Amino acid sequence: MARPFLLHSILGGAAFLSVIPADAYADLPAPPRPAKTDHPMVMKLNLELVVNQAATGLVVPVEARGSHFFVDAQDLRSVHIQLEPNSSGQVDVTSLPGVIAHYDGSGQRLLLEVPADILPLQTIGMLSRQPRIVAESGTGALFNYNLYAARGGQPGDQFSLWNEVRLFAPFGVLRSTGNYLHSFEDFGQRRFLRYDTSFTYVDDLHIRTYEAGDFITRTLPRSGAVRMAGVQLSRNFSIRPDIITYPIPDFSGTATVPSAVDLFINGHHSMSGSLNPGPFTLNDFPYVNGAGSAVIVTSDAQGRRITTNIPFYVASSLLRQGLSDYALSAGFARKNYGSRAFSYGDVVLNAALRHGLTDWLTVESEGRYTPSFLLGGAGGLMQLGQLGVVEASATISRYQGTAGVQTRIGYQYSGRQLGLMMNHIRRSSDFADFAGVIHSGNRPLLPATNFSLPRRETQISSSVTLGNELGTISTTYIDISRKERRHRLASLSYSRPIGRNISLMMNASREFGNGRTAAMLQMVMPLGSSSSVISGVERNTGGEWRGRVGYSRATPLEGGYGGRIDLGRSRSEGTAYRADITMRTDAFQVQAGAYGQRGSHTQWAEVSGSVVMLGGQAFTSNRVNDAFILVSTDGFANVPVLQENRVIGATNQRGLLLLPHVSAYYGTKIGIDPLSLPTDMTSSVIEQRTALRMGGGKMVRFPVQRLVAATIIIHDRDGQPLLAGTPFRTSDGALSYVGWDGIAYLEQLSSDNYISATLQDGTECTARFTLPAGHSGTASIGPIACQ
Structure with missing residues (x-):
């Protein structure tokens, strides 16, 4: 009954209002309006800053004043938004150029859209090919030897012993080389000839090399070196393989949102990384020389990709901007090297300098002085963008009061399909060569023209790659003029693969003027990973043809046998042969062979190796040309040792193995194979990376020890297995945990042992157990009660 009454009341009220005239409300006041104010509503919030869709995880105080948001300057800098240096306190982010701010109420975030120019530059990768490993060296000595004997042929029957005595320590290397010769011809001549004696210290931190004694001068790449005795200070970047000395391109771009980046160099994947919004630079660059192409691919969370192609040119002959390479030497010229032990001449001063003025220009200079000779020169190398490198230099010499000039210009381009190199040198008739002056012996001063330097030299070479299937074509042209004589030579070479393994090589050359032509055709076919067969024919400049066939097998670095045999036949010489066999062990290397042709035959044998003293012990090994590593496994024998992931040998009965083939200053990876260890042996270290100083050696220790272990079953006070996951010491x-059924595995145990466990209720219990004296391997014990 109530609903009809309510409905009638509403309808009646509506009818009454409908008959009231509209102007009946004209005298009523207007509805109230919000009061006007110059101060918008202020809200103090704590919001997470999100920059270009990248969550920073940083929640900061934010003051919202209408559509403006104020954030502390330090908080903005924390998310890498660059501000004016004098900005401090509250900063209105909406007033920053190009910045748009949105308030996300549901997520309690402040969303910022920031232009790239106020975000910091990101650098992906390091300007280094590999991290630096500080080179080390122990203290010791070594004696390198090469014993050689020959019979027949020229220069007749003879016996010689080349040797090197070397003392090494962290503060430097002292070495001396020489040769003892016993000839059975000429009334049995016997003599010992000293070659070089020197002390070398390398400061790899400052990239300086100090030398005293006999040495070879370090000069510009296109200048001749001489032997001296004295002192030399030089910079040698080879002692710091972590430093890239030449300019490399920086590949730059901008990421508007968080992205992944991939870099491809010449079609090969080079690196990957993650980018925050903002500009970025990629400089993790592999070894590349010459022209190439880089592709940068950025991908965001939505799968959108941007691909950028960038051509580049890398010139390894230039120095990076700011780098300098130099050599300063002073002493006496070495003369009659190889025939007299102590033959020295005039005082010599030598200096050379290279400096990277910019990334595209490297300047060079040199100077040399003796009492009768003076030389100075300057030049430079300049990169022509993507077109290659041009070089030029001028050198002035003064000898016996007469001056001469040499000029040089060159060009080089190296690409994936094309390589081109051109050099041209012109000399005046009075230009004197430094090496020629030095090696003039004790004779009176000679005219500069007697040093037989060509007046003009031109060399042009090129190579064109036709593809993996079609091979490579190379050409060379040489033009040398000496006074009234001119020698010109042109050659053409072609090589290509046949199938998957066989290589075919052809070469032809012709001397202009006399019309002499030579040619060669050769095919190489590998047989497995270490052997190959070679066959071919060749034509000499006299027009005679000669056939050749041969077989070679490389000697394994870790030890074994190798050798080669070559047979050739021509009409004038008959059959010519050369054969040798090599046996390499951990202690030495033995070679023997024979060679000859019609009417002349020679047999020879050679033994080479090294005797090393380190850590108060003596070792025999293959010849140590540079540095060496002595691997120790703490007395355990027959442990396989790996060098750069390759098994190189096994430790001897003393648990030692000497590795003689180690390059100084380069990080060498040394390890042992844990899977080859007996089940009762273990090592806490199975791999190390180390670097050695030049000419030095050190011991690398792997703490191999006999394993004393046990599997124990632990019960609680009620005789039940401890719960899985129960911790104990x-x-x-050492902290460990109980496994299923109360079983625990323990290592490095003694004869008397105990454990302390923390039970689920927080209480502790202890248990003791013993092992028989001298036990090794893994014992099974238990159950034991933890009380």
Whole structure:
């Protein structure tokens, strides 16, 4: 009954209002309006800053004043938004150029859209090919030897012993080389000839090399070196393989949102990384020389990709901007090297300098002085963008009061399909060569023209790659003029693969003027990973043809046998042969062979190796040309040792193995194979990376020890297995956990052991167990009660 009454009341009220005239409300006041104010509503919030869709995880105080948001300057800098240096306190982010701010109420975030120019530059990768490993060296000595004997042929029957005595320590290397010769011709001549004696210290931190004694001068790449005795200070970047000395391109771009980036160099994947919004530079660059192409691919979370192609040119002959390479030497010229032990001449001063003025220009200079000779020169190398490198230099010499000039110009381009190199040198008739002056012996001063330097030299070479299937074509042209004589030579070479393994090579050359032509055709076919067969024919400049066939097998670095045999036949010489066999062991290397042709035959044998003293012990090994590593496994024999992931040998009965083939200053990876260890042996270290100083050696230790272990079953006070995951500590304080059924595995145990466990209720219990004296391997013990 109530609903009809309510409905009638509403309808009646509506009818009454409909008959009231509209102007009946004209005298009523207007509805109230919000009061006007110059101060918008202020809200103090704590919001997470999100920059270009990248969550920063940083929640900061934010003051919202209408559509403006104020954030502390330090908080903005924390998310890498660059501000004016004098900005401090509250900063209105909406007033920053190009910045748009949105308030996300549901997520309690402040969303910022920031232009790239106020975000910091990101650098992906390091300007280094590999991290630096500080080179080390122990203290010791070594004696390198090469014993050689020959019979027949020229220069007749003879016996010689080349040797090197070397003392090394962290503060430097002292070495001396010489040769003892016993000839059975000429009334049995016997003599010992000293070659070089020197001390070398390398400061790899400052990239300086100090030398005293006999040495070869370090000069510009296109200048001749001479032997001296004295002192030399030089910079040698080879002692710092972590430093890239030449300019490399920086590949730059901008990421508007968080992205992944991939870099491809010449079609090969080079690196990957993650980018925050903002500009970026990629400089993790592989070894590349010459022209190439880089592709940068950025991908965001939505799968959108941007691909950028960038051509580049890398010139390894230039120095990076700011780098300098130099050599300063002073002493006496070495003369009659190889025939007299102590033959020295005039005082010599030598200096050379290279400096990277910019990334595209490297300047060079040199100077040399003796009492009768003076030389100075300057030049430079300049990169022509993507077109290659041009070089030029001028050198002035003064000898016996007469001056001469040499000029040089060159060009080089190296690409994936095309290579081109051109050099041209012109000399005046009075230009004197430094090496020629030095090696003039004790004779009176000679005219500069007697040093037989060509007046003009031109060399042009090129190579064109036709593809993996079609091979490569190379050409060379040489033009040398000496006074009234001119020698010109042109050659053409072609090589290509046949199938998957066989290589075919052809070469032809012709001397202009006399019309002499030579040619060669050769095919190489590998047989497995270490052997190959070679066959071919060749034509000499006299027009005679000669056939050749041969077989070679490389000697394994870790030890074994190798050798080669070559047979050739021509009409004038008959059959010519050369054969040798090599046996390499951990202690030495033995070679023997024979060679000859019609009417002349020679047999020879050679033994080479090294005797090393390190850590108060003596070792025999293959010849140590540079540095060496002595691997120790703490007395355990027959442990396989790996060098750069390759098995190189096994430790001897003393648990030692000497590795003689180690390059100084380069990080060498040394390891042992844990899977080859007996089940009762273990090592806490199975791999190390180390670097050695030049000419030095050190011991690398792997703490191999016999394993004393046990599998124990632990019960609680009620005789039930401890719960899985129950923590406990052993006698030496090491933390471990109980497994299923109360089983635990323990290592490095002694004859008397105890454990302390923390039970689920927080209480502790202890248990003791013993092992028989001298036990090794893994014992099974238990159950034991933890009380």
